[in-house]
Amino acid sequence: MNKIRTAFAAAAACGVMVLSACGGSDGGGTEAAAPDGSLEKTQITVGVLPLADYGAVYWANENGLFEQEGLEVTLEPIQGGPIGIQKVASGELDYAIANTISASISQAQGAPVTDVAYTASLGNGSGAIFVNQDSPIQTIDDLNGKTVGTNTTRNIGDVTFANLARSEGKEVSPNWVEVPFPEMVSGVQAGSIDAGYTPEPFWSAAQQAGMRRVVDLTNGPNAGLAASIFVAGNSFVDQNPDTTAAFARAIYAAGEEMAADEQAVRNWIPSVAKVPADVAQTMVMPTYSSGMDVAALEKVSNMLKEQGLIPADFDISEHVYQLSTD
DSSP: OOEEEOOOTTHHHHOOOEEEOOOSTTSOOEEOOOOOSOOSOSEEEEEEOOSGGGHHHHHHHHTTHHHHTTOEEEEEEOSOHHHHHHHHHHTSOSEEEEEHHHHHHHHHTTOOEEEEEEEEEOOTTOEEEEEOTTOSOOSGGGGTTOEEEESSSSSHHHHHHHHHHHHTTOOOOOEEEEOOGGGHHHHHHHTSSSEEEEETTHHHHHHHTTOEEEEETTSGGGTTOEEEEEEEEHHHHHHOHHHHHHHHHHHHHHHHHHHHOHHHHHHHTHHHHOOOHHHHHHSOOOEEOSSOOHHHHHHHHHHHHHTTSSOTTOOGGGGBEEOTTO
16 A cells, blocks of 8 residues: 555644555555645746756647646746755745755655655656767776766665666766756867766767767666656645645646657757757657556656665655645
């Protein structure tokens, strides 16, 4: 049986209420309190990053989906998912972007945050480790001991790499160093790092710069991996169940619309992600979600447990918010 956290406002005073119950159609999740039609908060602030993976929040904002839910949304740029987790935990933001790996590690370490919406999974070919064309590095084995850039460690780049190597029975240990995505290509070109990891749209930019892919991190056990989510502080979710339900509905409505019309998204995404129009037409798109999928998040948790990054008894279903109507 999955544990389901019911988001009653009273839980803020007495702690998180955990009930043993059956989940939704996907087998679990944190279930929202039944909406009563009254939003606790109508003006919300969301920490964002202009990447295609989180496009649903921009789409919902520009196409009136938040407005339909009675929400007025302010989008606040942040540096990345770990910062978003910190800011919702402290109450500086109401909601924020995050990735499933950073969120699960933080939750396992006691961060009081909830996954409130699952927005996208990895698109096939969307993340790569690349090198200069003339690099002697040809295969995953050649990366052992090499310096490889990633935006932050214990994140999608290094964790999915370890997952792929493990599945292939390889013991490959790069020396991971933190390099901002916009600086990754220049770092490889200058030789300050031997190779770099980038997701889209940076991978398309790397290809345009003449970079060569060594490893596709979306292969094998990483195919379709649940990657992008929105998080909120536990106390905020407990005190604002109807607002959180409205936020999640708008994100999922946007995901459904975007999944149904990829060409419209490709035409639109340059205004959000600041990618050239020609890149937007060819870049690998994420797979947008129209609902919570606890089983997909559990797959990420199992991967992290195998790598010793979270305890074996960590239960992601205690940290996931699920609409009662799902």
